[in-house]
Amino acid sequence: MINELKKALLIGVGAVAATYEKANELISEMVQKGKLTVEEGKELTEELKRDFKEKTSSTTNKVKSKFDDLKPITKDDLKAFVQESDIPSRLELEALRRKIEELEEKLNRKEES
Incomplete structure (x- = not known):
């Protein structure tokens, strides 16, 4: 069960990381095409970083909570x-x-x- 939880955590973090990277690429493209100003791009990138950190932290806390709920068999x-x-x-x-x-x-x- 512990391995399954680890895999779930890694999948979740991987999905969020991939989404973060794609969103970052999209923001860069929009800045290059002139659809966003450089300042708006920076602002969106910072917001994206904060959101990424919050989601990974939330996921990590949930998994840690599940680990804490597990108890050894006596x-x-x-x-x-x-x-x-x-x-x-x-x-x-x-x-x-x-x-x-x-x-x-x-x-x-x-x-x-």
């Missing part, structure tokens, strides 16, 4: 899982093994007599 959690899953314990398996051996011995004795 012995008690594992025991509860085993009990809920109705998985026999080692002691129960050993008891069953002994019972089978006893029954096999009784069966062998009956067959011999």
Whole structure:
């Protein structure tokens, strides 16, 4: 799950970075074509940088929050899982093994007599 969260974060940051780069290129083209003044281009670029930083920071904070919500599995959690899953314990398996051996011995004795 942690790898999936890392991948999601990287995809999100990559998408925002690619969008930032394309928007920056568009602003530069508009300045070159005279559709924007150099000052307007600088202003838009600065606004774009702020927005980029805010979005990456927001995404990073969300992912960090998800990581913080994750907790390691404790012995008690594992025991509860085993009990809920109705998985026999080692002691129960050993008891069953002994019972089978006893029954096999009784069966062998009956067959011999």
